[in-house]
Amino acid sequence: MSIEGRNRTGLRAALLSAAIAVPAVTAAAEWGEQHLDLQIDVRYVDTNAEGSFVHGGLGLSRFDEDHDQLQLGRLFIEYRAPLTETIDAHLTIDTYADGDKNPLDLTEAYLEWRPFPSSAWRWRTKLGAFYPPISLENRKAGWQSAYSLSAGAINTWLGEEQRTIGAETSLSWLGSRAGKGVDISLVGALYGWNDPLGVQIFDRGWAIHDRQTALFGGLPKIFDESTTRPRVEFFHEIDNRPGYYVGVQAAWPERFVVRALHYDNRGDPAATNGFEYAWLTRFDSAGLRFEWQPDWTFIAQWVDGDTAVRPEDGLETLRLGFESYFALLSGVFGKHRVTARYDHLSTYMLRGGLYFDSYQDAKAWTLDYSFDFGPRWQLWLEALQVEGELEQRALLGLESDFRERTFQCAIRFNY
């Protein structure tokens, strides 16, 4: 335990000192241009959801009947600074003011090295804590969706449980700069400190919202209250086995992107640090985004995988299958954007446990409208309905069939 404790402290100290060092270094850099995005998002929320997962329940919305009306949607700062001509530091500082461990925390912190291409081949390398190239929605500062308040279930899940803490490198062939129109990229990463990835989707299933778990934060444990740590902290190394992902992408700039990725965290399902287990999580992901004139976007993503854990109390390995896909259509009309998305959510036991079965079969409709009513101001309206079956609700004395409806009206100030 003490070794684990030291490991955690070590990672935290390294990331925090990086966070402090970055502005100091860039302030000293002579030719730096620093860039800062700040957003304050305040919302009025009306929902019929009971017991949000943010407060230890099985509600799939960020908000619930006891936590709605006036809410802080999010406050974040994304800071970007060149350390050298080709190395940038990125830092995202976040708060949702919903009772997480740290009132302010980091969601991403990484260095990106982008050497100039001297031929049609280009390398890019990231080092630190960041998102893998899976989401085709979360394109804005703060890894925010450009199309809706709440991201699709797949990308919501990544925001909750996943972060690449390690190194990622990509090699692109820039055909669009060589007269061929298409850019082809290969990407690969090695990472650690994300072993609990899988516990949230096992306990609660897929959800649809816009809350990203901070690197030093967590989410309340829903069923396991026996340990001294009441929150799941996703960003720990437990089994000392690095994971990897490999992916490929073809892009016709500003027109069409198609990508696929295989993810394997190579977790040891028997390993534990006393608070969390290491989960063996593997999945395949694919997505495409098509943009056409005057300003329409279609996005589809799909994920299919499984996760396994072997609790130490003699039970056999539990294995959960999960699958989700969504299709999104969005159009811009002057200062107005309208988006509609359909999500399919599914989890099912591949190998059951004695006391707990996870099963989710649900669908969701998300409708969004946004209006840029000032150069720095946006109004967002979102209506979200998730309905279906979530069997583990019965363990909390709820009916397994549910229909959650959430309406949100957000005012965003961007600086």
Add this chain to the structure above:
Amino acid sequence: MLRIGYLAGVLMAPLALCLWAAAGGAAVLRVDVLDRDGAPVNDVVIVATPRHAPDTPALTAPSHAVMDQIERQFVPRILVIRTGTPVDFPNSDNIAHQVYSFSPAKRFQLSLYRGRVYPPLVFDKAGLVVIGCNIHDNMLGYIYVTSSPYFGKTDIHGTLYLEGLVGGDYAVSAWSPRFNEPEDQILRDVQVAADANPLLTLRLTQPLSPEPRVKPAKAYRNEY
């Protein structure tokens, strides 16, 4: 009186120009570019290269050109220049750009930070130079460098007038990044008689790629 004088001036000026052109034996070649359906195609680079030894000096000496960056786009998106022309790359955005090209005709990289002035780059080799930004992958620009003095881009009517041509044989080329023609560009041989004003219509055989987005995507993060 003043009014009549003004009118006379307005009428006389083109006449004088015509007389001057006739005296010099110069021709004006009109080029029209139409797509498969007969609709005009704008922003097509047209170059007329004399087959004979170019015994006339350039009408316009290589002077100076500008490729700006405005709202994360190269402006103009397509620039045609003569070999030897210096090109300025200002940055009108309030964010940094890193402009590069690895095209054989001109390899360069230029970090453009806000509020800095950089010396112009001289493009001394003919060919197509594709320009990108290492920070914003969606930015794509083209500098078409030609050694011929007769060049330009078609207007919104799909038309370009190449003026001051001397009589002789010309190879006329048309190029646009939106072309999907079997060859990269369209080539035609044209015989231009002195004092004539020939008309050349180029019709595409393949559909055009869509126009680039009018309004560039907002500040999206790099994805790969």
